[in-house]
Amino acid sequence: MSFIFAIFLPIIATLLIPFLFKKVSSIHTGWFVLLVPVVLVIFYGTYIPSIMNGSTYLDELPWIPSLDISFISYLDGLSLLFSLLITGIGALVVLYSIFYLDKKKEKLGNFYVYLLMFMSAMLGVVQSDHLISLYFFWELTSISSFLLIGYWYTRDRSRFGALKSMMITVFGGLMMLGGFLILGIIGETFSIRELIGQASALSGHDLFVWALVLVLLGAFTKSAQFPFYIWLPDAMEAPTPVSAYLHSATMVKAGLYLVARFTPIFALSEVWIWLVTGVGILTLFWGSFFAVKQTDLKAILAFSTVSQLGLIMSLLGIGSIAYHVTGDLVTTFTFATFAAIFHLMNHATFKGSLFMIAGIIDHETGTRDIRKLGGLLSLMPVSFTIALIGSLSMAGVPPFNGFLSKEMFLEAVLNLQHFDLYAMDSWWILFPIVAWIASVFTFVYSLYFVFYTFRGKHKPEQLPKAAHEAPIGMLVSPGILATLVVIIFFIPNFFGNAFIKPAVAAIQPLAYQVPTDVGFTIKAWHGFDSPALYMTLGVFLVGYLFYKTIPKWSAVYNTIPSKVSLNGMYDGLMRLGDSGANRFSSIYMTGSIRNYLVYMFAAIIVLLGGTMWIKDAFAIRFDNLAPIRFFEILISIILIVGTITILVTKSRLTAIIALGAVGFTVALFYIIFKAPDLALTQLVIETVSVALFLGAFYHLPKLNKHEKGKEDRGFRLTNFLIALGVGVMVTLIAISSHSQKLKLSISQYYKDTVYSEAGGGNIVNVILVDYRGFDTLFEISVLTIASLGIIGMITLRLVKKKGDRKIENK
Amino acid sequence: MEILMSILIGFLFMAAVYLILSRSLLRIIIGTGLLSHGTHLLLLTMGGLGGKAAPVLSDGVTDYADPLPQALILTAIVISFGVTAFSLVLAYRTYNELGTDNMDLMKGTEDND
Numbered sequence: 005m006s007f008i009f010a011i012f013l014p015i016i017a018t019l020l021i022p023f024l025f026k027k028v029s030s031i032h033t034g035w036f037v038l039l040v041p042v043v044l045v046i047f048y049g050t051y052i053p054s055i056m057n058g059s060t061y062l063d064e065l066p067w068i069p070s071l072d073i074s075f076i077s078y079l080d081g082l083s084l085l086f087s088l089l090i091t092g093i094g095a096l097v098v099l100y101s102i103f104y105l106d107k108k109k110e111k112l113g114n115f116y117v118y119l120l121m122f123m124s125a126m127l128g129v130v131q132s133d134h135l136i137s138l139y140f141f142w143e144l145t146s147i148s149s150f151l152l153i154g155y156w157y158t159r160d161r162s163r164f165g166a167l168k169s170m171m172i173t174v175f176g177g178l179m180m181l182g183g184f185l186i187l188g189i190i191g192e193t194f195s196i197r198e199l200i201g202q203a204s205a206l207s208g209h210d211l212f213v214w215a216l217v218l219v220l221l222g223a224f225t226k227s228a229q230f231p232f233y234i235w236l237p238d239a240m241e242a243p244t245p246v247s248a249y250l251h252s253a254t255m256v257k258a259g260l261y262l263v264a265r266f267t268p269i270f271a272l273s274e275v276w277i278w279l280v281t282g283v284g285i286l287t288l289f290w291g292s293f294f295a296v297k298q299t300d301l302k303a304i305l306a307f308s309t310v311s312q313l314g315l316i317m318s319l320l321g322i323g324s325i326a327y328h329v330t331g332d333l334v335t336t337f338t339f340a341t342f343a344a345i346f347h348l349m350n351h352a353t354f355k356g357s358l359f360m361i362a363g364i365i366d367h368e369t370g371t372r373d374i375r376k377l378g379g380l381l382s383l384m385p386v387s388f389t390i391a392l393i394g395s396l397s398m399a400g401v402p403p404f405n406g407f408l409s410k411e412m413f414l415e416a417v418l419n420l421q422h423f424d425l426y427a428m429d430s431w432w433i434l435f436p437i438v439a440w441i442a443s444v445f446t447f448v449y450s451l452y453f454v455f456y457t458f459r460g461k462h463k464p465e466q467l468p469k470a471a472h473e474a475p476i477g478m479l480v481s482p483g484i485l486a487t488l489v490v491i492i493f494f495i496p497n498f499f500g501n502a503f504i505k506p507a508v509a510a511i512q513p514l515a516y517q518v519p520t521d522v523g524f525t526i527k528a529w530h531g532f533d534s535p536a537l538y539m540t541l542g543v544f545l546v547g548y549l550f551y552k553t554i555p556k557w558s559a560v561y562n563t564i565p566s567k568v569s570l571n572g573m574y575d576g577l578m579r580l581g582d583s584g585a586n587r588f589s590s591i592y593m594t595g596s597i598r599n600y601l602v603y604m605f606a607a608i609i610v611l612l613g614g615t616m617w618i619k620d621a622f623a624i625r626f627d628n629l630a631p632i633r634f635f636e637i638l639i640s641i642i643l644i645v646g647t648i649t650i651l652v653t654k655s656r657l658t659a660i661i662a663l664g665a666v667g668f669t670v671a672l673f674y675i676i677f678k679a680p681d682l683a684l685t686q687l688v689i690e691t692v693s694v695a696l697f698l699g700a701f702y703h704l705p706k707l708n709k710h711e712k713g714k715e716d717r718g719f720r721l722t723n724f725l726i727a728l729g730v731g732v733m734v735t736l737i738a739i740s741s742h743s744q745k746l747k748l749s750i751s752q753y754y755k756d757t758v759y760s761e762a763g764g765g766n767i768v769n770v771i772l773v774d775y776r777g778f779d780t781l782f783e784i785s786v787l788t789i790a791s792l793g794i795i796g797m798i799t800l801r802l803v804k805k806k807g808d809r810k811i812e813n814k
Numbered sequence: 815m816e817i818l819m820s821i822l823i824g825f826l827f828m829a830a831v832y833l834i835l836s837r838s839l840l841r842i843i844i845g846t847g848l849l850s851h852g853t854h855l856l857l858l859t860m861g862g863l864g865g866k867a868a869p870v871l872s873d874g875v876t877d878y879a880d881p882l883p884q885a886l887i888l889t890a891i892v893i894s895f896g897v898t899a900f901s902l903v904l905a906y907r908t909y910n911e912l913g914t915d916n917m918d919l920m921k922g923t924e925d926n927d
Contacts, residue, residue: 595921598835605831630815630863640822647829650844663844670851677858678868678879682887689895693847700902701840703909723835731828738820738856749861751882758871765871767881772888783889790896794903 008063008077010047011131014040015124018117025113033112034102040120041095044127048087055084055506058518067137078133078197081506081519085345086130086261088503089352093253094123096481100360101245103478104367115155115243122148126254130261135184135194142180142222145258146173149250153242165238168574172225172235180222180262186215187269200268200513207272216270219262220279227259229317230287233310234570240302244363247302252309252355260313260348263320264341264511271324281321281435287314289438292445296452296554297561301362301372304453305355308398311446312351315413318439319344322416325423326512335523336419338512342500342524343412345507349499350397350405350492357485358394358453361387364478365457370468374453379462383471386479388458393486399450399547400443400540405492407540408526414439414536440539447547452554496526602726609729612737622736625743636676643669656701664694681768819859826852839905839915843898850894854887 017040025033051061061079068074079087098119105112125148128141146169154166188194190209191202199206206212223229228236239251250256263280270276291311298304323341326334364387365380366372381388393404400410417439420432464470492499505519516522550557592603616622646669649662667690674683754767754775764770772780826848833845865879909915 597917597920598837601835605835624817626817628864629817632815632818636815636818640818643822644825647826647848650848651829651832656840659841659844663847666848666851670855673855674858677863678865679858679884679887680868680870682854682858682884682891685888685891689891693895693898696899696902697844700906703906723832726835727828727830727832730831731824731826733824734827734852734856735820735824738823738859739817742816742820742860749880749882751880754881755869755878767869767871767878768884768888771881771885776885779885779889783892786893787896790900793900797903797907 006063006065007047007061007079008065008075008131010044011075011077011124011127013044013124014120014127018120021116021120022113025116029107032102032107033116034098034105037116037120038095038098038102041091041098041123044091045088045095048084048091051079051084052088052502055079055081056502056519058506058509058520062133072194073136074134075128075137076133076195077131079131080510081503081508082261082264082345082510083130085349085503085507086257087127089257089349090123090126090130090254093249093352093356093485094119096356096484097245097249100248100363100478100481101243103475104245104363105243115152118148118151118155119246119249122152122250122255126258129258133196135188135196138196139177139181139184142226142258143174143177145226145255146170146177149173149239149255152246152250153239155243155246156241159241161238162241165235165241169235169239171578172232176222176225176232179218179225183215183218183220183222186211186218190215196265196269203269203272206269213273213275216273216276217279219266219270220276223259223262224283225259226262227256227313227317228287228310229259229283229314230290231570233287233291234574236310237298237303237306240300240306244302244359244366247305248356248359248363251306252359253352256309256313257348257352260316260320260344263317264344264507267320267324267327267341267511268513271327277321277324277328279321280324281318284314284316284318284321285435285438285442287311288318289442289445290314292442292449294561295449296445296558299374301365301374301377301453301457302359304374304449305358305362308446308449308453309351309355311442312347312355312398315439315442316344316348316351318435319347319413319416320511322420323511325420326515329423333422334515336422337416338508338515338522339412339419339524340416341511342504342508342522343409343416345504345511346412346496346500346526347406347409349503350409350489353485353488353492354394354397354404354406357390357482357489358398360478360482360485361391361394364474364482367478368469368474369471371466374456376463376466377457378460379458380471381458383462384458384473386473386483388454390479390482390486391454391458393489394482395450395454397489399447400543403493404489405496406489408493408496410443411536411540412526414443414539415534418535436539440543443539443543444547444550447543448550448554451547451551455551500524500526602722605726605730609726609733612733613729616736616740621740623740623743633676636673639669639672639676643673657698660694660697660701663697664690667693679768681766815863816859819855819863823852823856823859826855837917839908839917842917843901843905846894846901847898850890850898854890857883857887857890 017037021033021037024036028036061077063077063079065075065077098116101115101119105115122145125141125144129138129145132138132141150166150170153169154162156162184194187199187206190211191199191206193199225232236251236256240247242250288311291307291309291314295304295307295311298307319340323337323339323344326337326341329337362372365377365384368384369377369380371377397404397406400406414436417436420435423432462471501519505522505524508522508524509516509519592599643666646662646665650659650666653659653662667686671683671686671690674680674686754771758764758767758770762770762774764774830845830847830849830852833841833848836842836845861880861883864877866877867875867879869878869881869884905915908920912920914920
């Protein structure tokens with residue numbers, strides 16, 4: 005079987021779900037859905053042995069062959085690890101959701117359609133080898149995540165959170181698309197494998213750093229790195245299975261996957277190392293520091309997720325240094341990559357279980373507010389055990405898997421001292437210090453999470469429901485994850501060989517040909533000479549002191565005003581966009597036709613004048629001109645006088661008659677310039693027009709009613725200047741175009757053939773009805789339409805029926 | 815002569831634009847009338863004004879005025895007449911319905927005003 009279709013299996017299964025939900029209402033839809041991830045886990049599980057030995061798999065499904073776009077599924081250690089995480093935790097989450105979501109009260113059909121859509125999208129992201137299909141699946145995760153966060157769409161907070169995550173992740177996604185396109189253009193291929201092959205050639209290109217920064221923006225927004233993490237805490241409005249799945253184990257790791265996948269391409273750049281490591285460390289500290297401030301269980305976990313993602317991100321950054329060093333140092337820095345992938349796996353296990361416990365507490369007590377909870381230990385012993393395992397693992401305490409990866413993290417950060425390029429030798433010390441402080445806060449919030457919830461005084465009067473232990477089915481999934489947490493601690497190298505080493509070999513293809521070359525073993529005990537050991541002990545000690553004194557120093561959070569917070573900035577930015585666009589359009593869209601006419605005429609002046617100026621197009625030639633005769637001057641003077649009369653008169657009648665006079669002088673011009681048909685038409689039409697004007701004038705008010713007072717001077721001055729500008733432009737263009745005639749007229753043909761071909765003597769009339777008869781046909785149509793329109797306007801009187809409101813004459 | 819005509823046409827355009835920018839509906843329509851006069855004269859002028867005879871075949875004449883611009887203008891005159899008539903009736907109806915011919919007062923619609 006062609007394994008690329010496994011990606012599409014969940015999305016195909018969505019077609020059945022509405023049917024199952026509607027028709028088979030006696031069985032919870034989740035049981036059917038559960039089959040999909042279980043089948044996929046087993047399917048991907050069969051690839052583990054061969055991937056361990058260094059094989060990779062490739063499968064292609066053409067999509068748009070003419071543009072060379074196809075779905076290419078590439079399975080190596082990295083994508084297999086992620087695929088197993090997605091399907092494995094997916095299965096547990098579906099199982100958990102069966103007990104979490106009520107089959108009668110909830111719209112389960114929607115939920116599982118979105119969830120399976122998301123699963124397909126994630127599998128697509130981690131297996132795509134083609135940049136465009138990667139982007140396609142990437143945006144599909146954004147959309148399905150948006151739908152899932154807004155699952156309870158009647159709640160304001162859900163809609164707000166969904167919109168916020170959409171805005172931020174789609175912003176990043178579009179930036180990433182830009183980066184992909186740059187990569188595709190400079191590398192002349194959209195295949196990631198082929199791009200990796202020519203990485204050193206690419207890194208010399210001018211646009212390389214742009215591609216790097218844009219792709220990183222995509223990764224940072226998706227993985228909730230500083231300062232884009234703000235959407236993640238608000239996404240906690242989603243149902244808890246969604247938070248556990250998307251916002252701890254899978255979607256937020258898409259950014260990490262992206263960084264890991266592109267490391268072989270971008271790691272040659274210094275910018276990459278600084279950005280990935282620096283932003284990661286900053287996020288780690290920021291997230292852990294603010295997690296203690298939160299009072300909502302899920303918000304604590306959200307900030308903790310942010311912080312842990314920062315940790316993994318910084319490890320990936322340190323791992324990239326391996327591309328810049330030689331000899332033993334390669335192994336030293338590749339160790340960070342190894343630690344990153346290990347922690348990524350560990351984080352998925354303990355964070356998934358913690359989210360599920362938070363959901364259980366919410367489900368069984370009716371609140372997630374840590375200030376109302378407490379003393380649940382005796383009521384919910386199983387949940388407590390699971391939460392304790394998860395929290396201690398998160399804090400980095402043995403005997404749980406978090407301890408192993410946290411130790412490796414500290415060691416990797418300390419390894420930075422061996423790197424002396426890019427001024428790292430003087431700055432490296434900052435990284436272990438910040439990492440250590442962040443670890444202290446991680447320790448504090450982990451204890452805070454578990455002990456403030458389960459220890460202390462029970463406050464039943466503050467809880468909406470009487471607290472009791474969750475049903476067994478709900479505890480299965482977090483139980484399995486918590487068991488994994490312990491198992492990984494005791495047999496870490498089994499997981500290391502099966503999952504981590506193949507992934508490391510995929511990220512560092514230069515250092516390792518096959519996964520078995522990766523020579524790391526995970527040890528719980530490093531001996532007394534390991535500095536990481538003392539750092540860990542320090543974390544425990546200081547962390548415990550901090551935890552005991554939380555009420556004393558937590559006031560420090562209140563000193564930071566909410567306006568300068570990143571959420572405040574996001575809200576401000578949204579408001580600014582909204583009101584700014586509003587203000588902008590209300591400035592130029594006034595509703596007054598005169599303003600729009602001013603823009604148009606000004607544009608004519610500026611564009612035409614500017615073009616003439618730039619192209620130096622003005623020309624004037626005095627040869628080939630017709631002679632000036634007395635009559636023409638006389639008529640011109642009459643025309644000017646008539647026009648000025650229209651401009652200055654205060655009487656409507658005078659204006660109309662002057663317009664008539666201008667029309668008749670135009671007719672005189674036609675006579676002088678040998679155009680008898682024109683003169684005839686002009687005379688007739690001018691007469692009819694004047695009659696029409698007189699008819700309309702009878703019904704219209706006096707002319708000078710509106711133009712009065714001193715404030716009108718500015719109005720008239722602008723009008724005059726614009727009018728003058730248009731007049732001058734027309735004159736200049738007319739003179740220039742007449743002076744630069746390039747081709748002879750085609751009229752000689754008409755003159756020569758008018759009698760022989762058309763049998764007429766009046767050339768103008770023959771042109772109108774014979775040579776260019778179509779013009780005349782449609783000109784007749786214009787007149788017909790105009791007269792029909794006039795009849796319609798006069799005879800049709802559709803009055804609005806609602807109310808007899810008459811518009812007052814203002 | 816063409817240069818003189820160009821200046822005259824520019825003047826007509828100036829007057830037309832000035833009128834179109836005013837507040838009164840009637841002045842705006844008068845402005846469009848002047849604008850079409852200017853345009854027609856511009857067409858004629860750009861065709862060249864040197865023709866000695868009207869473009870009607872007659873014996874012994876070879877130097878006819880260019881007939882093509884004249885045909886174009888004839889079409890344009892008729893069309894602008896149709897438009898002018900339509901807009902005049904429109905103005906009349908507008909004033910009947912709204913009770914004003916001041917463009918500044920004709921903003922928005924009944925619903926959002």
